[in-house]
Amino acid sequence: MSENNxxxxxxxxxxxFVGGAFPRSESGRSYAVRSAKGVFLANAALASRKDARDAVVAARKAFPGWSGATAYNRGQILYRVAEMxxxxxxxxxxxxxDADGVSARKAGELVDAAVDRLVWYAGWSDKIAAVHGSANPVAGPYFNLSTPEPSGVVAVVAPPMGPLLGLVSVIAPVIVSGNTCVVVASERAPLPAITLAEVLATSDLPGGVVNILTGRAAELAPWLAGHMDVNGIDLTGCPEELAVACERDAAENLKRVFxxxxxxxxxxxxxxxRLRAFLETKTVWHPVGI
Known part of the structure; x- marks a missing residue:
């Protein structure tokens, strides 16, 4: 109760944050989030395997429109996210x-670094194809062109430390290249991820391009690794034993693993x-006109 009035x-x-909306976990579960000093901060939703499946469906639905957008448009949307x-x-x-126990000054510097990281990746949006594509020399009257294309839906296990800068650093390269993603936020410090979801929901980013789950990586990551409609997985936030298990599960449908x-x-x-991790190369042959 407020002491003032x-x-x-x-x-x-x-x-x-799934499909551009903010649903509760279908299980109704939650878990306590505490500060670096052990002080209770909030109850966050504890996502279930059903929530993970729903997030994959949302990401797949958003993929055609997002991957079909121009690189310039994707870059401008990332700039808008940075602005907000x-x-x-x-x-x-x-x-x-609260999350890391750092000073207010240090926390401000980390937020500035996250903004700069978004701008940095936004600048790559219309340069990826030029840098990683090529016109290949061939013996014959043909043009042979190689162009990078997004893989599809990417699962991302965010790092436990760096709950904002680390989170932005794993999401931005995935989506700026045209992929959509399902992110498992830091279990230790999920609140910056939820606030970032509010930023994404009110920016120009289409719903479903980024889906954020809060909960336990040990529970969600293996199911995302084994999901047959997930095309790649970033294991940044997985400890050694969990990462090995996820790599094994990902091999079942030849996922790209970072x-x-x-x-x-x-x-x-x-x-x-990270920009190259979830890109595939398409090579096209075309006869030289006479």
């Missing part, structure tokens, strides 16, 4: 102070490895 505060209800994230800088910074160095520095300049 005696009114009750409106408590925020933390939900999932910066507009909520204070809220994100406060959540990072398993980075577990000590990845989120403040370092990202290279293009």
């Amino acid at each position: 005696g009114r009750l505060a409106v408590r925020k209800t933390y939900k999932l 994230l910066e507009g909520r800088r204070a809220q994100f910074a406060a959540e990072l102070v 398993r980075p160095d577990p000590g990845e520095d989120w403040l370092a300049t990202p290279g293009t490895a």
